[in-house]
Amino acid sequence: MPALSLLICDDSSLARKQLVRALPADWDVQISQASQGRQALERLRQGGIDLLLLDLTMDEMDGFQVLQALRDEAFRCPVIVVSADIQEEAVRRVLDLGALAFLKKPVDPVQLRQTLVSHDLIDARLGLAGRTSDHPIAFREAFAEVVNVGMGRAAALLARVLGVYVQLPIPNVNVLEVGELQMALEDAARGDKVTAVCQGYIGSGIAGEALLIFHDSEIDDMARLMRLDRYEDMEMLLDLSSLLISACLSGIAEQIDVVFSQGHPQVLGQRAAISELIQVNRQRWKKTLAVEISYSLEGHDVHFDLLLLFTEDSVALLSRKLTYLMS
Known part of the structure; x- marks a missing residue:
């Protein structure tokens, strides 16, 4: 045969x-x-x-x-x-x-x-997995796939909360200097005034901050999707941020055998330009492993961007965690 x-x-x-x-x-x-x-x-x-x-x-x-x-x-x-x-x-x-x-x-x-x-595609008597694959994988590509899984977990949770289909992008993973990060954030903002929510995290020496950027012109649409007539903007955004960030980090942590502890989400800027956010946080974000995920909701003009900003020191630790996946 x-x-x-x-x-x-x-x-x-x-x-x-x-x-x-x-x-x-x-x-x-x-x-x-x-x-x-x-x-x-x-x-x-x-x-x-x-x-x-x-x-x-x-x-x-x-x-x-x-x-x-x-x-x-x-x-x-x-x-x-x-x-x-x-x-x-x-x-x-x-x-x-x-x-x-x-x-x-x-x-x-x-x-x-x-x-x-x-589905009768293999004989039931065949054993379990055990194949080898000796093609080495670069760190950025391996980590992008790990983030991809975390991103999918977060989208599934968001879809259940909002009752919508979340369109998923390809995660963008780069090591950025603060100037490059500013350009990436300005591109995400697309010239709009934005509100940003930040939440710190740490686990096994791997640390960073998650930054969720909401376009102010779309916040009312988000409130309507959540069926909230009278609701404080900041409370809604903090709730959504905590939900999305926790789900994404949990999906990542599960794959690299880490447990992240998370701080309380904080509003970094409200109805501000990205340049103002960067100026305020310039020292914290000197150089960072930046992961950008741009979510959009099908059938709605709603977009928001999640950035995971890992400290420079975290890269070596993440690389060691990914050794089996990359080898």
Whole structure:
């Protein structure tokens, strides 16, 4: 019996590596990889692919678009979605588009095996994971995927609170000097007056501050989504900030075996320009590992930006925590 041909499509090399490691060690399978949705479609059109493991959040062509294209072109290749976007609406949409199953990131080898068995894709007698993948991963890319999972957890919680679908971006990870950070923040603000909420965190020597930036022109829309007629702006934003930041940090901490302690959220600036926020906090943010996540709500003109600003000293500790994932 010829080996089954598997295509893994994910824009993160770490996520692809984790999937390879999660596959049954004794499964006779030929594995190929694609880093973009369009690349995966081109490979599928060549024929010979028996199973696609597909991510959702990708640049250019995301997983939803790949599934729609497969349906439009009447492909019969079975698809299992493996994604950090664990919103109930995301799961419903991929199943409606014809996916066999949805698995959350980072994938659990036992759950992956059970899913493959239940759809008759592997023999139930096959063992558990044990494959190796010797492709080294750079720190920034590995950490971006870890953040991606945390971002998805936060979005799922926000979606339940607001009753909306949260559109997820690709996390942006960079080491920035204060001037570069100011430019990144000004780009996020898009010229608007903003209100920023800050919350410090620390765990196992890894420390930083989460900064959540709200556009003042959209705060009333946020209040309406929360079905609040008369509610203090700051109280609402502090509640939302605490919810989002806690969920995102928890998702990160779980993957790197850290427990973060968090301070109380504080308002850094209200209806202020980004340049004012930077000036006030210039000493704290001299040089930082900056993670930028821009959330938007489908069907609403509401956007807000979450920045995780890790201290310079935290980078070496984070790198050690990620050693297994990167090696």
